[in-house]
Amino acid sequence: MWSFVQNKKNEQWIWVAFDPDTNQVAAFYVGNRDMEAGKRLLDKIPEVYKTNTLYFTDKCSSYNFIPEDMHIIVKEGNRVTNHVERFFCTLRQRVSRLVRSTLAFSKKNENHINILNYR
Numbered sequence: 371m372w373s374f375v376q377n378k379k380n381e382q383w384i385w386v387a388f389d390p391d392t393n394q395v396a397a398f399y400v401g402n403r404d405m406e407a408g409k410r411l412l413d414k415i416p417e418v419y420k421t422n423t424l425y426f427t428d429k430c431s432s433y434n435f436i437p438e439d440m441h442i443i444v445k446e447g448n449r450v451t452n453h454v455e456r457f458f459c460t461l462r463q464r465v466s467r468l469v470r471s472t473l474a475f476s477k478k479n480e481n482h483i484n485i486l487n488y489r
Contacts, residue, residue, distance in 0.1 A: 384398060385399040405432050405433075426443075
């Protein structure tokens with residue numbers, strides 16, 4: 371999921387590790403959509419989630435850091451990703467800063483992250 375901070379040229383991607391069984395966010399990271407950001411998300415995931423886990427992603431090359439035996443690439447709209455996509459939809463409805471066309475936006479990246487922590 372992406373949003374922006376200060377202006378539309380400053381895109382910020384919201385990386386989420388989501389447990390579909392409990393509908394809980396295990397970890398999130400706000401930053402670019404590159405491998406380094408993905409690795410930072412992976413570092414934030416609690417150890418209990420790292421064992422016997424499968425990661426479902428799209429075809430973006432940013433996910434190449436995930437071990438192949440744990441990585442499953444799915445098409446957009448796949449049944450497996452419904453939970454996280456529904457979560458993103460709910461976030462966009464409840465947090466005006468995440469709506470794509472809005473006058474309510476964060477001026478600082480720190481504020482953007484803090485509003486996500488609050489939700």
